Amino acid sequence: MALVGITDPGHGGFDPGAMGNGMREGDLTWEFGLKFARNMERSGVKMYFTREKNSTATNNRNAELAYRSNYANEKGASFYISFHINAGGGTGFESYRYPKTDSSTIRLHQLVHGNVAAVFSQSGMTNRGIKTADFAVLRGTNMPAVLLELGFIDNTRDAKIIRTEEFQNKVAEAVARGVCQWLGISYVEEPAEPPQVEGTPIMGEAAATLQQLLGFTRSINEDFPSELPPIYLEIGKRYGIRGDIAFAQMLKETGYFRFGGDVRKEQNNFAGIGAIGDGSSRASFKTMEEGVIAHIQHLYAYCTTKPVLAGETVVDPRFHLVNRGSAPTWEALNGKWAVPGTNYGQEIVSIHQKVMEFKVEPGKDYMGHWAEKEITRVIQEGLMYGDDDGYFYPDRMLTRAELAAILCRLLDR
Numbered sequence: 001m002a003l004v005g006i007t008d009p010g011h012g013g014f015d016p017g018a019m020g021n022g023m024r025e026g027d028l029t030w031e032f033g034l035k036f037a038r039n040m041e042r043s044g045v046k047m048y049f050t051r052e053k054n055s056t057a058t059n060n061r062n063a064e065l066a067y068r069s070n071y072a073n074e075k076g077a078s079f080y081i082s083f084h085i086n087a088g089g090g091t092g093f094e095s096y097r098y099p100k101t102d103s104s105t106i107r108l109h110q111l112v113h114g115n116v117a118a119v120f121s122q123s124g125m126t127n128r129g130i131k132t133a134d135f136a137v138l139r140g141t142n143m144p145a146v147l148l149e150l151g152f153i154d155n156t157r158d159a160k161i162i163r164t165e166e167f168q169n170k171v172a173e174a175v176a177r178g179v180c181q182w183l184g185i186s187y188v189e190e191p192a193e194p195p196q197v198e199g200t201p202i203m204g205e206a207a208a209t210l211q212q213l214l215g216f217t218r219s220i221n222e223d224f225p226s227e228l229p230p231i232y233l234e235i236g237k238r239y240g241i242r243g244d245i246a247f248a249q250m251l252k253e254t255g256y257f258r259f260g261g262d263v264r265k266e267q268n269n270f271a272g273i274g275a276i277g278d279g280s281s282r283a284s285f286k287t288m289e290e291g292v293i294a295h296i297q298h299l300y301a302y303c304t305t306k307p308v309l310a311g312e313t314v315v316d317p318r319f320h321l322v323n324r325g326s327a328p329t330w331e332a333l334n335g336k337w338a339v340p341g342t343n344y345g346q347e348i349v350s351i352h353q354k355v356m357e358f359k360v361e362p363g364k365d366y367m368g369h370w371a372e373k374e375i376t377r378v379i380q381e382g383l384m385y386g387d388d389d390g391y392f393y394p395d396r397m398l399t400r401a402e403l404a405a406i407l408c409r410l411l412d413r
């Protein structure tokens with residue numbers, strides 16, 4: 001059975017928590033909690049969050065903490081780590097467990113506290129000690145639970161340190177190492193360099209045409225919508241990702257758009273992306289376009305460590321959970337996007353190969369083109385024809401002579 005853990009980023013949503021030095025506790029706890037969860041997932045533990053980045057499950061101060069501990073109990077988690085930032089005129093690190101607990105909780109507390117205190121002292125901050133308190137989330141959870149107060153948000157010196165990515169990473173690693181030791185599993189380090197894998201790069205320009213994508217898919221599923229291929233090519237281009245191969249991945253994930261798996265067509269989830277907080281349910285997107293953006297963003301998270309383009313909103317709910325840059329090729333997605341997924345990437349590439357080999361029939365090469373309606377009309381009206389080979393070549397240039405001939409046909413009416 002898979003190991004399950006809970007990350008509880010304190011506060012958030014309606015409750016900013018303590019504030020100071022231009023920061024909100026709820027934003028910092030998310031950063032610490034998220035980085036911790038990524039380390040744990042990499043080490044083989046399934047992690048759940050008690051809230052999302054900018055929202056909470058309840059909007060009620062009285063109900064929220066009970067919700068969080070109940071959620072942890074329902075998930076059957078084996079540990080619960082709550083992230084908080086202190087305030088009120090002090091400095092340094094302290095941590096808590098419930099006053100009356102078993103030896104397993106005490107051991108978890110000691111391992112985590114010791115590791116985190118070492119990081120604080122390296123940064124010149126105080127170890128305020130290992131403490132007990134009757135806090136709601138410690139009382140309500142029925143698995144070993146530890147609450148961390150990671151520095152003082154209203155102390156200028158503390159604030160300067162805890163806001164840095166570097167310090168947050170060190171603390172997250174320290175907590176994760178402590179928990180792994182307690183679980184008796186080995187902590188898996190983040191690879192320094194993205195692994196060099198031979199294969200087909202995820203980044204690059206599309207090679208298949210719109211007509212090939214549509215024609216190939218319609219040869220298998222007649223009901224396939226013509227709107228989808230141009231969206232894949234356009235969004236893919238925006239992110240520098242192979243939109244045509246992402247399209248092939250969509251065909252694999254949706255069973256050639258017949259669905260029938262655990263995702264319904266109405267969810268516009270073309271790549272089986274999980275919802276946040278609960279990996280077993282699948283995310284839903286408002287429109288086809290939003291679904292494609294989420295898919296392309298998820299690929300972007302895997303194939304590069306670069307930030308999301310300016311002006312783009314991240315709609316992929318699991319973007320932040322991806323080990324950034326860990327899969328530069330389709331083949332490297334094996335065991336990551338799909339588990340075990342031994343040949344996952346190879347199968348996608350092979351579907352794409354079939355798309356490339358697909359011969360668009362004469363007269364059908366403008367199918368799905370943005371000007372399909374207009375082209376159909378001028379052909380029916382006898383104003384324009386394709387070439388002698390029967391293809392229309394919708395994107396080919398027109399000469400002045402050809403335009404003159406077309407205009408004369410119109411004038412002769």
Ligand SMILES: [Zn+2]
Binds near residue numbers: 084
């Ligand atoms: Zn707090």
